[in-house]
Amino acid sequence: MNTLSILRKVLFFSLLWASLPAQIVNIEQLRFQRDSSRWLFQDDLSFNIFRNTQQVVDFENNFLLRYQRASHRLLLLNSLHFNFTENTDFAQSGFLHFRYVKQLSERWDWELFSQLQSDRPLQIERRILYGLGPRLSIDQKGNFQFFTGHLFMYEDDLERETGIQHFDWRLSSYVSMFYQYKDRVQWSSVTYYQPRLDDWSDWRLSFQNQLAFKLGAHWAFTVSAQLNYDAEPVQAADIPNLTYKIDNGLRIRF
Template identity: 30%
Template sequence: MQKLLFFLGFLFCYTLVNAQVINIENLRKDVDDTGFYGTVSLDLELSKNTNTIFAISNELRLQYTSGKNNFMLINEVDFKELNKNKYTNKSVQHLRYNYSLTKTTTLEAFIQIQKDRVSFINHRTLIGAGTRFKISKKPNYRFFIGTLIMYEHENSLGVHQDVIDQDFRANMYVSFGLYPSKNLRIINTTYYQPKIKTFSDYRVSSETTLGITVFRNLLITTSFSYQFDTLPVLGVPLTQYKLENGITYTF
């Protein structure tokens, strides 16, 4: 137990000093019991956007549920090797609060801080709130829809100087999970995020994750994510994708 706590503490500290759309649904644990739940994961990545990247990343997620209240804290970090001789980092800190109004309707509020050197984002802060709807929940199938509004403050790399962008975006998502057996899960989430005043400026992000339980608390995961941005940061392609294989430990 002491070794496990030391390992988790090390990963937590590492994330704090290092983390375009973060897939919260893939990280969410749908539980009704009061108490803490958490996961820690380690991933290997090969991706292609503006560079060829090899990466090792880890993620720590803590969730606390008490009655109708649910709190979620996420720290995520990527350590990347670009073109075999350069390094970068990506970090995300996300805090979310959910309040269950009814069995099918939940209020959500969140704040997120992130940076992404590969996408030339020096700093991005998001603050949002909205509603999440449970369309269906069965032992082997779950389906949710979310509608939120968020304020975005972004500092990105420009031609001659940093570019500051401040605006409001809608954040709409569809998420479903398939659980065909006790040891197998398939989760997909798709986000659509247009600017409120200019709907032609939007982002689409979709991620599908396959998880296989190999031991009681240990999963092997394979994830594929796709992102499209009509007006990305200067120098970043409209389309980006990522394939990850890794392991996740739950506690």
């Protein structure tokens, strides 16, 4: 596969990303930043191409559209991550996420969400989630924000290789922090814990951090790191309990 052919594929799939359906999805890095605008558009892009024993292309796109009015907030998020090499087909993962947030008071919100996921490298053919629960603002003073949320979540999970289907209730708890330094540097961190309610030995844990360095009015350079652990991943060969990812990319925001 030559470089021109690879670039054509990147363009084709980047145009299609919004129509496509990651173990624990992080929406905290994409949503609650201080912005009073009614509409918010944000797109995080990362692209890598490198060669060792073969040429590898890696592309990720995380998109956010937010609408807020009075005490109501609607969020639509879409993500696509894929990579391919000269000798293998591309591996794709992604999600489509919709969330409604109702502000109950200065500190309390109520959240409802629905999500569709797919992750070929981790052999997740389809994962459909529905959830609801409270979100508490612990601190929003100055340039620092600190939140926690505890949601009940129903999961319809279909394994890709085995065809096994799971129907489970989980707790989805998280703590998230956001800090902004002189309107130039932003840091966000979130930790998720998702045990199965009828079997607490089946749990997932995720640590995710991101730094964003503002380059202009609408552009920023981002560095992201993510570490995930799944106590009981899908029943397929060579699927690890522990996965991690480090990304560099660009953010566009309007």
